[in-house]
Amino acid sequence: MSEERGSLSVRAVRGSAIRDLLAVVEQPGVLSLAGGLPAPELLPTERTARAAQAALASPAALQYGVTAGAPPLREVVHARESTKLGRDAGTVVITHGSQQALSLLAQALLDPGDTVIVEDPGYIGALQAFDTTRARVVGVPLDAGGMRVDELRSILQRERVRIVHTVSNFHNPGGATLTEERRRELARLADEFGFWIVEDDPYGELRFAGPTVPPVAAFSDRVIRLSSASKIVAPGLRVGWMHGDAGVLALVERLKQGADLCGSSLTQAVTAELLADTVWLDGHVETIRSVYGERARALHTALTDAFGDRLRLTTPEGGMFLWGEFADGTATSANLGEAVDAGVAYVPGSAFAVQRDLAHSLRLCFTTSPPDELREAVRRLSTVL
Amino acid sequence: MSEERGSLSVRAVRGSAIRDLLAVVEQPGVLSLAGGLPAPELLPTERTARAAQAALASPAALQYGVTAGAPPLREVVHARESTKLGRDAGTVVITHGSQQALSLLAQALLDPGDTVIVEDPGYIGALQAFDTTRARVVGVPLDAGGMRVDELRSILQRERVRIVHTVSNFHNPGGATLTEERRRELARLADEFGFWIVEDDPYGELRFAGPTVPPVAAFSDRVIRLSSASKIVAPGLRVGWMHGDAGVLALVERLKQGADLCGSSLTQAVTAELLADTVWLDGHVETIRSVYGERARALHTALTDAFGDRLRLTTPEGGMFLWGEFADGTATSANLGEAVDAGVAYVPGSAFAVQRDLAHSLRLCFTTSPPDELREAVRRLSTVL
Incomplete structure (x- = not known):
């Protein structure tokens, strides 16, 4: 509530501006590509109901649990992470969605004024978590190959960095995936300069095209990996996790006790x-991949047909989002009202800007609309933009 | 991780010392009165399973929700709170257990160095939440009538206080309930001095003796009330709530977005x-009251028979805990190891001390043992203490 809370307020207001926008576009008749939700028809209600019945055979399912998370869940997550990394390393703490993992890591590792690197455009949840600690948040540009690790190197030569946050696969909002070469270089930099990499990977299993790239954590022990059940099973469970260095995770576990006990x-x-x-x-994840892949291709094709060279688009290989930038200076923020009037919504790039000017960019979510709706949404977009 | 984190570390270590202790006493053969869990046999597994089946008829149960909580839940909580207060006031935010409510309120209202008042002995979860913000935590003694509000008044005349935290009913660990006269006085002081009262009330509905006292919030609008489903339904749901001032709750809602989205x-x-x-x-809560009442009376009677005037006990009217103080200087912390060897465990008073010397006190939980076990536990205690 004091003056010091200034940076928090700015970001909180930005977050709520997007929430206000999302509330507006939930009107009937508006085709919204502004959201970021999994397709509701793919949420596994029946399988979850069976699992809930099985769990509720024991009162343990209704009792307090241990702070680090239920041992059977920690074990299966650890096994999955070890497979991804190609080695058995680190420990696991279960969190209340991976947003809590971000928030606790920020508390555990950052003091006010510490420098934390994010991608620009950046994931809003990470920006909010880092702002709460009053850290100095510095953006590194994202391109089609993910974070510009060469630009990160120049920053590291000038100042001490505590955390580098990256959404390594199918970036939100940028759509890009960090190339293997850059992953290796990022890992080398972490070892050399002693910062922590937070590899935020909610979408990694949602690849519907192209070859899988090993996690950044495959190349260094200075990586804390975050993921969750939200995109492969269901967000309504609020089950996320953190995998990595036992010392950092022990500190996170203590902070979680104060945050919500368990x-x-x-x-x-x-x-x-x-x-x-x-x-x-x-089988379930394969279905999600197949449906999202079809929708991503439909959206990409429709956008290319409608805007041609005017709109530079990421090539969709997975995840939930396409990112586009108008080469001819079309302003996305200024035109949003008119787009909503025309029955279509998106999130303007400026909502994700850290230091860059993203006034001509936009994020489009392809998960919650079937191909025909996506094509109609693009038709409406083309009448405005 | 810096030096500034000193106070956090001290408290975190204290918290984990108790966790280590609790781990030790989970040995077969040890009758543990050291826990703080609801009776597992009273957890409503069947009713919850039916509710889960009903909820999972819709994919909305597995989708992201709004940050402030599901509207039907906010409505039923608001109605319950209005009934308790005798008037329709305030708004509701649903939290991840009431521990998250404490943690977010601390973040929302406290800057480093602000003064926050707690009861002494204090609720450990509150101490942890307040320590995380690096607030100055000051204890006010608790007696059989709850917080010594007269002592609070002297503090208020010396320094500016931002929050007064009170577990108003059946204190954890102190067992005491704040008298109506003190509630009125506390509310008057909040209005006069402009601090926020955090009325932490997880146990209020678990009264098995004596007349109900109106909440502190019945007497002032400067009260944020916290409670949860943990003690009346089940802690494993992790559903808590906060009720009160719309401005404070709007700030908490924003912080919750950064903490865990929803x-x-x-x-x-x-x-x-x-x-x-x-x-x-x-009917369910009536069953809990009846079972806990029987257990509380059994424990109180056995302790009185065994220790007589040597042990000053709270008179159990509700909740989950008895608090005792040895009048003859028997040291509870020093004797804990011997007690565990004799097959019985408790939490020494020093674990809950803010500024007071509570070396001769102890907390005993009566919820998870039937009367015969409680009597046997006291017999073992009497061989050691």
């Missing part, structure tokens, strides 16, 4: 069962 | 159904 034994038991049922999970 | 749509839908089913809930 997570829900019920949703953790449900998630443990669903993640361990690999036959079901593999 | 709560679980599934556990919120389940909790909304269970709280709205008043026929079931009233």
